[in-house]
Amino acid sequence: MESIQAIKQRFGIIGNDPKLNRSIEKAIQVSPTDISVLVTGESGVGKESIPKIIHQLSHRKHGKYIAVNCGAIPEGTIDSELFGHEKGAFTGATSTRSGYFEVADEGTIFLDEVGELPLTTQVRLLRVLENGEFIKVGSSKVQKTNVRIVAATNVNMFDAIKKEKFREDLYYRLSTVEINLPPLRDRKEDIHLLFRKFASDFALKYKMPTIKLTDDAINLLVKYRWNGNIRQLRNVAEQVSVLEQNRTINGNTIQNYLPNTGSNLPAIVKNSKSESDFSSEREILYKVLFDMKSDLNDLKKLTMELMKKGSDSDVQKDNEHLIQKIYGDDKDEEFEAAVEDLEVLSLAEHTDADEDIVSETEDKYHFAEEIEEEETLSLHDKELELIKKSLERHGGKRKLAAAELGISERTLYRKIKQFDL
């Protein structure tokens, strides 16, 4: 059996909190069985890794893993998405379609936000859980499927049962084993650890030096309520990494990024699409746009010079600072790689168009994501990990990292773009 530590590394889970470890241990223990698991915990605590661990460690790992966000599917189409439909079952059903439960036969389905399922769908789900049977919408033929179900919720299921929004029998069927993830405020030891990891990831991503926190800034982070949990912490780390010029962050600065600090009143719980999420994204986009605008102005100036003087070698000398600003140290490599990226992009546009044509005639799964088999996943992860580590070791210097990895600098540049590092 893989150790908890190895699982954390494989699935990118940071933290040493005993409650977190216990949850991961439970996931490892239930993975070889077909027991239904309900993952609970506040929004942003990291529930989505648990079903992935369970699937990858189970005998179903070569089967499909389909994650369905039950809260995002309109009530009118959810039965058809999950269980499929017959041709003519409703207006617009021009062909027979398989649902997720048919497609994921021999695999795992992750039902995220399961508390949002309409009552009629809950009845169908109960039947699948009890004897593996389901019926397509508009059909009378009973079909069989062998699917392992892992569900997750961030709402109090007992409240939902009391309000008759969720069937009690289904709740007990789904939660044979419950795995609860602790809120971040109860994992104080992990807060700085997580922040450091996110800060170093964002430094690499935005090609800026890593931010460092002073002791009073760390104290504030540890004391904060983190109603949005790890998602909120990651968000704060990203905002600070992008917006602060001074890379040493003190308490005063960090306070600006923590809504409601200094107050003992409970903070208002926000969901993932909160105002602050949007404003941080907006600020990051502004920064990118300003940078692009500045690059564009520099390029305009350079082009104007070239038009006036032709390819006179003095143009390069006169505009050395601009060329340096736009292309950095290794201007030839970056420039060539950028040109190559453009070619790749135009190729990708063609492929997308082709796919569109194909998808007209095929079934689409709008609300679910599918995860490839473990081999593909871990190969990709390993390559990503190797590149990240090498870049970290060499302080982000691509030349040294490329030499260590035995690839050309240009290939490394492409990988950085491809993996969005």
Ligand SMILES: Nc1ncnc2c1ncn2[C@@H]1O[C@H](COP(=O)(O)OP(=O)(O)OP(=O)(O)O)[C@@H](O)[C@H]1O
């Ligand atoms: N232990 C962890 N280490 C590193 N990153 C984490 C950890 N836990 C969560 N994250 C990151 O935090 C973010 C939120 O996690 P996730 O989407 O799993 O939350 P959730 O519990 O499903 O929340 P919700 O109920 O709102 O859907 C993700 O970007 C995830 O990668």
Ligand SMILES: [Mg+2]
């Ligand atoms: Mg989630």
